[in-house]
Amino acid sequence: MAGKTLYDKLWEMHEVSRRDDGSSLLYIDRHILHEVTSPQAFEGLRLAGRQPWRVSANLATPDHNVPTTKAERDGGLAAIVDEVSRLQVQTLDENCADFGITEFKMDDVRQGIVHVVGPEQGATLPGMTIVCGDSHTSTHGAFGALAHGIGTSEVEHVLATQCLVAQKMKNLRVTVDGALGPGVTAKDVVLAIIGKIGTAGGNGHALEFAGSAIRALSMEGRMTVCNMAIEAGARVGMVAVDEKTIDYLRGRPFAPQGADFEAAAAQWRTLVSDPDAVFDKDVHLRAEDIRPQVSWGTSPEMVLPVDARVPDPAREDDPVRKDAITRALRYMGLAPNQAITDIRLDRVFIGSCTNARIEDLRAAAAVARGRRVAATLKQALVVPGSGLVKAQAEREGLDRIFRDAGFEWREPGCSMCLAMNPDRLQPGEHCASTSNRNFEGRQGNGGRTHLVSPAMAAAAAIAGHFIDVRELS
Amino acid sequence: MTPFTTHAGRVAPLDRANVDTDQIIPKQFLKSIKRTGFGPNLFDEWRYLDVGQPGQDCAARPLNPDFVLNQPRYAGASVLLARANFGCGSSREHAPWALAEYGFRAIIAPSFADIFFNNSFKNGLLPIVMEAETVDALFAQCEASEGYALAIDLAAQTVTRPDGEVHRFEVDAFRKHCLLHGLDDIGLTLQHVDAIRAFEARHRAARPWVFAG
Ligand code: SF4
Numbered sequence: 001m002a003g004k005t006l007y008d009k010l011w012e013m014h015e016v017s018r019r020d021d022g023s024s025l026l027y028i029d030r031h032i033l034h035e036v037t038s039p040q041a042f043e044g045l046r047l048a049g050r051q052p053w054r055v056s057a058n059l060a061t062p063d064h065n066v067p068t069t070k071a072e073r074d075g076g077l078a079a080i081v082d083e084v085s086r087l088q089v090q091t092l093d094e095n096c097a098d099f100g101i102t103e104f105k106m107d108d109v110r111q112g113i114v115h116v117v118g119p120e121q122g123a124t125l126p127g128m129t130i131v132c133g134d135s136h137t138s139t140h141g142a143f144g145a146l147a148h149g150i151g152t153s154e155v156e157h158v159l160a161t162q163c164l165v166a167q168k169m170k171n172l173r174v175t176v177d178g179a180l181g182p183g184v185t186a187k188d189v190v191l192a193i194i195g196k197i198g199t200a201g202g203n204g205h206a207l208e209f210a211g212s213a214i215r216a217l218s219m220e221g222r223m224t225v226c227n228m229a230i231e232a233g234a235r236v237g238m239v240a241v242d243e244k245t246i247d248y249l250r251g252r253p254f255a256p257q258g259a260d261f262e263a264a265a266a267q268w269r270t271l272v273s274d275p276d277a278v279f280d281k282d283v284h285l286r287a288e289d290i291r292p293q294v295s296w297g298t299s300p301e302m303v304l305p306v307d308a309r310v311p312d313p314a315r316e317d318d319p320v321r322k323d324a325i326t327r328a329l330r331y332m333g334l335a336p337n338q339a340i341t342d343i344r345l346d347r348v349f350i351g352s353c354t355n356a357r358i359e360d361l362r363a364a365a366a367v368a369r370g371r372r373v374a375a376t377l378k379q380a381l382v383v384p385g386s387g388l389v390k391a392q393a394e395r396e397g398l399d400r401i402f403r404d405a406g407f408e409w410r411e412p413g414c415s416m417c418l419a420m421n422p423d424r425l426q427p428g429e430h431c432a433s434t435s436n437r438n439f440e441g442r443q444g445n446g447g448r449t450h451l452v453s454p455a456m457a458a459a460a461a462i463a464g465h466f467i468d469v470r471e472l473s
Numbered sequence: 474m475t476p477f478t479t480h481a482g483r484v485a486p487l488d489r490a491n492v493d494t495d496q497i498i499p500k501q502f503l504k505s506i507k508r509t510g511f512g513p514n515l516f517d518e519w520r521y522l523d524v525g526q527p528g529q530d531c532a533a534r535p536l537n538p539d540f541v542l543n544q545p546r547y548a549g550a551s552v553l554l555a556r557a558n559f560g561c562g563s564s565r566e567h568a569p570w571a572l573a574e575y576g577f578r579a580i581i582a583p584s585f586a587d588i589f590f591n592n593s594f595k596n597g598l599l600p601i602v603m604e605a606e607t608v609d610a611l612f613a614q615c616e617a618s619e620g621y622a623l624a625i626d627l628a629a630q631t632v633t634r635p636d637g638e639v640h641r642f643e644v645d646a647f648r649k650h651c652l653l654h655g656l657d658d659i660g661l662t663l664q665h666v667d668a669i670r671a672f673e674a675r676h677r678a679a680r681p682w683v684f685a686g
Contacts, residue, residue, distance in 0.1 A: 013680075016672040017665060021646030025665060027672055029683045037565065039506035048659070053669075056684070065504065084504035084527055091506050128683060135564040135588055151566035151592035152508075153658070161662045163669055167645065169587075199491055200558040203587060233561065235587050256682040264682040299491050320490050320556065327489070420500050439495040439562060445524045 003274025005171045006240050007206040010146035010271070014129045016163060026166045029128040031158050032114045033060040033101070035092035036420070037133030041156035042095040052099050053162035059123050059254075060096050060103040062089045063113045064420045068383055068410040072422075076107060085421065112386025112412040115139040115353035119223065120388055122252025126241045126268035131158055136353050136436065138229040142222035143249070144241035144271040146206075149230065170280040172205035172234065173273075176213040178287030183470040185363065186221030187355060187434065187453035189213065189285075190228040191293035195303040197283055202234025205281065208273060209239050213287035219248040220359035227354045228436050231300040240272035294340050294466055295438045295451040297328035302438070303451065304340060306468045312336035331440055332448050333428060341466050343450065346429035348373075348380040348461040349443070350407075350454055352417040355434035356385030358392050360454040364434075365398040367458035367472060373406035374464030380407045381423065383415040407461070419444045432460040475597035476655030480578045481624040482551030485541055486615045492555060493562035494589065498571040502527055511567055512574030516542065542575075546619045554611055555582040559600075560589025569596040579625050581632065583608050594648045595658065599627060601642045627653055 004012075016025040038060070045052070052058060065085035072079045077093075080086035089106065096103035104110040104117065111117070115136050118124040124140040130147035131137060133155040140147035154164055174193055194201075207229045209222070217225065222239045229237025239245075246265045249255045256264050291305035302325075304310070310329065313336060316322040329336060334343065350356070350364050361384065373380045382402045384390035390412055393399055399409045416423040417435040419442070425431050427446025434457050435442075438449040452460065459469040502514045504527055513531035518524075520542060522535040536543045542550070553572070559582040560568060569592045572580070577598060583605040585593075593600045603611075614634065615621040624633040627649060632640045651658065662669075677684050 014676075017668050019647060021650075023645065023647045025662065025669070027669070027676060036503050040508045040566075043506075043508075050659070054673075082504075088504050088506060125682060127680065133564055133566075135562065137564075149564035149588055151564055151569075151588060151595065153566060153592065153595035157659050157662065160659050161669065162673070163662055165647065165658060165662065199561055200584060200586075203558065203584060230588075233558065233586065254685075256685045260682060260685065264680075267680065299493075324490060418495075418500050420503065437493075437495070437562065439493045441499060441518050442495050445499075445518065 002278045003276040005273045005277040005279060006144060006208055006238055006271060007146065007171055007236065008277070010127065010129070011168055013127065014146070023165055023167050025163045026129060028131055028158050028162055028164060029057065030123060030130040031058045032118050032130065032132035033058060033092070033155070034064060034114050034132070034134060035062040035088045036064045037152050038095065038155055039088065039091045040152045041159060044156040045159055050160045052101070052159045055100050057162060058101045059118070060092060060101055061111050061114060061117050062092050062106055064414045064418065065089050066106050066413040067421055068413050068415045068423060070411060073106065073411045081422070109387035109391060112389065113353045113356065113414055115227065116357060116385030116389065119143065120252070120386055122249050122255030125249065125255060126245060126271050131164065135230045136227050138235060138237040139223050139227040139353060141229070141236055141238035142219060142226040143245055144238065144268065146236060148235040169204055169206045169236065172202055172207045172281045172283070173279040174207060174209055174283045174285070175211035176209070176285045176287055177211040178213055179216070180213055180287045180290065183292060183455060184290055185453040185455060186217050186224040188290055188293045190225045191295065191300070191303045191451060192285060192290045194228065194232045194300045195293070196285065197232055199231060199299050199301045200233045202229060202232040205234050206236035206238065207232065207234035209237065214239060215242065218359055219244055220357045223357065224354055228300070231436055241268045292453065292456050292469055294456065296332065296334060296340060298331055298438055298440050300436070300438060300451060302328055306340055306456065306466055309337045309339050310334050343430060344376070344465050345432050345460055346378050347425060347431040348377065348457050349416040349431055349433040349435065350381065350457050351383030351385070351415050352435035353385065354436045355454045356383060356389065358389050360434065361389070361393050361398050364454040364458040365401045367455050367469060368405040368407065368462070369401050371405055371462045373461045376464040377461060380461040381410060381416060382407045383410040384412045386412050416443055418442060432457045432466065474595065474655045474657065477578065477597055477599050477627050477652045479624070479626045480551065481622060482578065483547065483549055483620065483622050484552045484554050484615045485547040485550035486554040486612050487541055488556065488612060490556040491558045491561055494560060494565050494568040495562055497560065497568040498565065499525070501525070503565060503567055508570060509574065511571035515571040515575045516540070549576070551576050551578050552623050552625070553577050553580040554608065554615055555580055557583045557605070559585050561586035564588045566592045566596070569593045569598045573598045581608065581611065594652055597652065597655070599625065599652065601625070601632065603640060603642060607640055
């Protein structure tokens with residue numbers, strides 16, 4: 001019999017029961033909540049007179065709506081100018097208080113973006129099933145966990161039953177072998193993967209990232225890669241457990257401690273795909289072929305190396321694709337065949353659950369050090385992923401480097417990743433962004449997002465347009 | 474949940490691939506803490522010429538005459554015809570809430586994003602996957618004849634065209650059962666309380682670290 005994939009193992013560890021129709025009841029170990037997708041679930045719970053099944057499985061923090069300027073944050077809830085945003089954050093506070101759920105509130109140093117906070121706290125552990133009403137929950141799969149986003153009805157379902165009704169997905173493996181060149185990062189790897197398999201390439205599949213280039217990534221880098229599995233259509237992204245995984249978790253507050261930790265780690269080491277495991281689909285990339293990436297269009301699959309030119313719809317035969325390219329170029333205000341390095345920028349955003357961890361900030365700061373943001377830029381923002389990331393960066397003096405270069409140094413939150421808070425693009429503005437989605441209007445109505453790595457974003461901020469970060473150093 | 478048994482309704486064709494949830498319901502409307510009120514803001518950025526804000530009276534806003542749902546021939550449509558990877562992007566259930574509240578009962582496309590697909594079933598909205606060629610044919614027919622309507626029978630798993638042609642579709646048995654009877658998932662799962670408790674006890678013994686912290 002063929003061996004098991006990591007996904008197969010995680011699935012089997014959590015299957016409560018299987019129905020005749022092929023669906024299963026899957027036990028959920030960790031449930032993370034934020035203010036946007038939970039209020040209707042709590043309301044449903046109340047209306048049905050139900051209680052959370054296992055309160056300690058839940059961890060909450062507000063992130064999408066929280067303002068990121070110091071003045072607003074110092075003022076607390078009352079300082080959130082947008083009334084509807086304030087109500088949403090307040091509702092999370094009230095729901096967590098009512099049901100006894102641990103919440104890192106806006107003024108807590110541990111507050112941050114859910115997908116930064118979970119791993120940072122050790123609330124994300126290998127072998128866990130982890131869900132959150134947020135599609136980028138795939139991030140947590142970097143720890144050899146089975147993690148995916150759910151809708152609000154399922155948030156309520158997990159609160160009430162600690163389970164989900166789920167269909168097992170197929171296995172997809174993306175292998176990246178070889179060594180990444182200098183200036184090429186985890187973000188470039190995942191953008192190149194999405195460029196290759198498309199935004200629907202992983203639909204219906206759990207995606208395991210494998211190969212020597214993935215193994216060589218830090219935990220932060222693996223989180224960046226898994227974060228964007230959903231942008232390739234896969235709800236689940238995963239990397240097998242190794243010593244890096246275990247070392248990252250040792251001593252984190254929610255992780256087991258001492259002898260308990262070592263006992264757990266012994267189990268975690270088995271969380272790898274068996275050598276003879278069979279995947280339904282296998283994709284290969286060579287690390288040496290990957291150059292720094294920039295997205296030019298309105299879907300993450302519309303991505304190219306920085307030295308390329310944007311496509312020409314006239315050269316596309318498929319009518320649906322031709323139409324998509326034409327629309328995207330029009331929305332993005334780009335001409336066919338325009339060089340990516342000719343795209344002028346209005347704003348730069350370094351942040352989000354994809355790239356707002358300490359290593360991301362270090363990479364951006366290394367580029368910004370001793371340089372100045374281009375005078376043509378209206379704004380360059382650095383938004384740490386959590387209060388603890390912010391504190392660490394300040395201890396290392398990164399905030400000074402950014403400030404001296406002309407970047408704004410902000411309080412943690414989702415910020416300009418999706419513009420539910422005051423940080424947003426104006427219509428027509430181009431932004432180099434380290435986030436994960438370049439959909440129309442994602443960063444503000446009419447805004448034009450280009451997805452890049454933190455180093456590429458910092459380089460673009462200095463130049464005022466895209467440049468190959470390798471030319472700077 | 475509203476059950477779905479059979480439905481016959483006018484079809485609106487949305488001819489673009491990779492329609493994402495930010496398009497279906499833009500983020501400013503996600504600030505609501507309610508489950509309702511999203512229908513008027515469905516496809517907001519395409520549907521209106523101005524920028525929509527929560528709480529606004531949409532009746533007074535300028536409509537984009539080019540957007541398909543604003544064309545009189547598609548008024549009252551309850552079946553949405555779409556292209557590949559419909560509903561990609563975020564997990565927001567506000568997307569199916571908005572579609573359902575607008576009046577859609579079913580969406581036909583060659584493929585759907587997984588989370589959106591799942592969320593739709595929880596809201597009485599039936600996503601139907603059909604071969605790309607079949608979807609092409611439906612687009613052609615729909616655009617050629619005004620008032621084009623389809624009849625959907627969930628129990629029989631069929632879509633019937635006005636010319637009498639019948640297309641079968643696949644749907645998994647559990648989701649079909651829940652949708653046909655309008656069943657509440659949570660209630661169903663709670664019938665298995667004993668199994669969950671027994672699993673939890675075994676799981677805790679084998680993996681105490683799950684329950685620490
Ligand atoms: S940073 Fe962006 S993608 Fe990540 S959780 Fe926040 S809004 Fe979603």
